[in-house]
Amino acid sequence: MNLIEVHNVSKAFDDLVVLDDVSLMVVPGECVAIVGPSGVGKSTLLRIIAGLETADKGRIKINAKRISMVFQYSALLNSYTVAENIALALHETNLSHKEKIEKAKEKLKLVGLEKYHDYLPDQLSGGQKKRVSFARAIASEPEVILYDEPTSGLDPILSTLIEDYINQLASQFKVASIVVTHQISTIKRTAQKVIMLYKGKIVWDGAPKEFFNSDNPYVKQFVSAEIKGPMPVALVE
Amino acid sequence: MPPITKLGTQPFIWLIELGEAFGNFLRALYFIFTGKFEKKEFIEQASKFGFDTLPVVAVVSFFIGLALTLQISKQLMGIGNTGSLGTSVAVSIVREIGPVVAGVMIAARIGGAMAAEIATMSVTEQIDALKIMKLDPISFLVAPRLLASMIMTPLLTVFAIYIGSLGGMIIAIVYVQLDPYMFFDSFRAVVGNKDVIIALTKAFVNGILVAVLSCTFGMETAGGAAGVGQTTTKSVVWAMLGIFLFNFLITNSVYSVGKVLDPAFIK
Numbered sequence: 001m002n003l004i005e006v007h008n009v010s011k012a013f014d015d016l017v018v019l020d021d022v023s024l025m026v027v028p029g030e031c032v033a034i035v036g037p038s039g040v041g042k043s044t045l046l047r048i049i050a051g052l053e054t055a056d057k058g059r060i061k062i063n064a065k066r067i068s069m070v071f072q073y074s075a076l077l078n079s080y081t082v083a084e085n086i087a088l089a090l091h092e093t094n095l096s097h098k099e100k101i102e103k104a105k106e107k108l109k110l111v112g113l114e115k116y117h118d119y120l121p122d123q124l125s126g127g128q129k130k131r132v133s134f135a136r137a138i139a140s141e142p143e144v145i146l147y148d149e150p151t152s153g154l155d156p157i158l159s160t161l162i163e164d165y166i167n168q169l170a171s172q173f174k175v176a177s178i179v180v181t182h183q184i185s186t187i188k189r190t191a192q193k194v195i196m197l198y199k200g201k202i203v204w205d206g207a208p209k210e211f212f213n214s215d216n217p218y219v220k221q222f223v224s225a226e227i228k229g230p231m232p233v234a235l236v237e
Numbered sequence: 238m239p240p241i242t243k244l245g246t247q248p249f250i251w252l253i254e255l256g257e258a259f260g261n262f263l264r265a266l267y268f269i270f271t272g273k274f275e276k277k278e279f280i281e282q283a284s285k286f287g288f289d290t291l292p293v294v295a296v297v298s299f300f301i302g303l304a305l306t307l308q309i310s311k312q313l314m315g316i317g318n319t320g321s322l323g324t325s326v327a328v329s330i331v332r333e334i335g336p337v338v339a340g341v342m343i344a345a346r347i348g349g350a351m352a353a354e355i356a357t358m359s360v361t362e363q364i365d366a367l368k369i370m371k372l373d374p375i376s377f378l379v380a381p382r383l384l385a386s387m388i389m390t391p392l393l394t395v396f397a398i399y400i401g402s403l404g405g406m407i408i409a410i411v412y413v414q415l416d417p418y419m420f421f422d423s424f425r426a427v428v429g430n431k432d433v434i435i436a437l438t439k440a441f442v443n444g445i446l447v448a449v450l451s452c453t454f455g456m457e458t459a460g461g462a463a464g465v466g467q468t469t470t471k472s473v474v475w476a477m478l479g480i481f482l483f484n485f486l487i488t489n490s491v492y493s494v495g496k497v498l499d500p501a502f503i504k
């Protein structure tokens with residue numbers, strides 16, 4: 001059974017076609033990486049899957065009760081402390097406020113931020129916010145997690161830590177996840193499948209191993225980080 | 238879209254937005270009555286309301302009380318009838334000036350801040366984060382703000398009326414050399430329960446307008462920091478327009494209904 005089903009989704013903002021007939025499925029315990037140049041519609045696709053944006057065409061099916069998301073820019077509530085932010089994700093549980101805060105602190109410990117539990121988001125660095133956002137996303141023990149660049153802004157060691165959690169959630173709790181990332185290590189270490197988006201279409205999909213050795217011109221340019229190739233960059237045109 | 242077409246569709250966009258505001262109002266009311274709203278937000282908002290607006294409301298209503306009484310006393314001195322100064326000042330301050338001044342100051346001070354706060358939450362995806370955690374923004378953000386506004390606006394309006402009347406009394410004593418007892422006797426003689434009810438009704442409506450418009454426009458904001466600025470201005474302007482419009486409508490309907498029920502009502 002698929003936990004996430006995306007059927008033929010299209011989306012345009014005014015005249016700008018962002019997604020054009022995109023389909024993908026994710027089974028329990030699977031992690032799919034979505035890659036592609038900046039502005040290609042990766043965040044938009046995640047937002048559509050999360051139900052935060054509506055598709056113009058196509059259908060989304062989530063066969064799970066709990067779904068959560070790590071936002072690209074963290075999206076922590078400004079007027080709540082770090083621990084309260086995580087506690088909010090537990091509002092559907094029967095825990096008392098105190099127990100929720102305790103549980104939030106446990107989650108903070110996982111990402112090395114237990115000392116910061118009563119800080120406000122504005123007092124944190126970008127990478128710290130990202131880690132809190134991660135802790136918040138996993139707190140409610142969701143069956144589906146959408147990660148929008150979970151390791152951007154983190155040093156390589158912290159990236160490994162987060163990647164390990166993503167794997168652990170997948171193997172231990174059979175979480176289905178989609179990871180949008182630009183980071184080679186994240187693709188290599190977490191994903192079972194890679195999907196490359198360009199001009200609204202899936203231009204390549206396959207296993208991570210094949211991704212790094214692919215002959216596909218788009219994938220080749222992306223992996224080798226060449227400026228010249230089938231995906232022109234405005235600056236050098 | 239060419240500008241002229243845009244001009245043609247604008248009224249429809251306004252209608253849709255007002256419809257949305259009304260929908261949000263009803264849903265927020267539902268959450269208030271069922272008690273399903275964020276209490277912590279309510280307490281914070283209510284106290285912020287008081288702290289932020291008390292000083293401005295005091296200063297503005299005091300000076301308006303001074304100016305208004307000065308103006309009226311000039312007229313009354315001309316016809317040698319300063320004895321009814323209290324009456325005239327009372328009617329205008331309690332029924333009109335108090336509610337409008339408090340409402341406008343709240344729209345500027347609280348409405349603007351509320352709109353900016355919620356708009357910022359929109360453009361930084363904080364509202365999306367609430368939605369994905371299955372926290373309804375209406376029960377989490379709008380309901381507590383609406384309740385705070387519905388309670389605090391009438392309180393601040395009563396406060397504005399007192400301070401405005403104090404200003405009036407100072408002019409009556411210092412400038413017209415009226416006996417303060419005489420001023421307040423005529424003041425009290427004319428202000429009845431009905432006036433208090435009119436003032437509080439207006440204040441209540443003002444409170445609803447400010448909270449509902451600010452929250453609705455805030456939640457619809459897109460386009461980064463520039464969008465936040467636009468939303469703030471828009472919310473303040475619309476709330477003020479609403480306040481003036483409803484102030485007139487309420488005064489008008491009170492007079493027309495009052496005439497039917499109690500001819501002696503309009504003195």
Ligand SMILES: Nc1ncnc2c1ncn2[C@@H]1O[C@H](COP(=O)(O)OP(=O)(O)OP(=O)(O)O)[C@@H](O)[C@H]1O
Pocket residue numbers: 013016018037038039040041042043044045072459
């Ligand atoms: N609300 C919106 N209104 C109009 N255009 C939008 C909106 N959201 C996104 N877009 C446009 O859609 C395109 C895709 O945006 P999206 O954020 O999905 O890209 P992305 O692949 O996540 O990029 P990045 O890697 O830089 O995060 C962009 O060109 C952007 O301008």
Ligand SMILES: [Mg+2]
Pocket residue numbers: 042043044072148
């Ligand atoms: Mg993105």
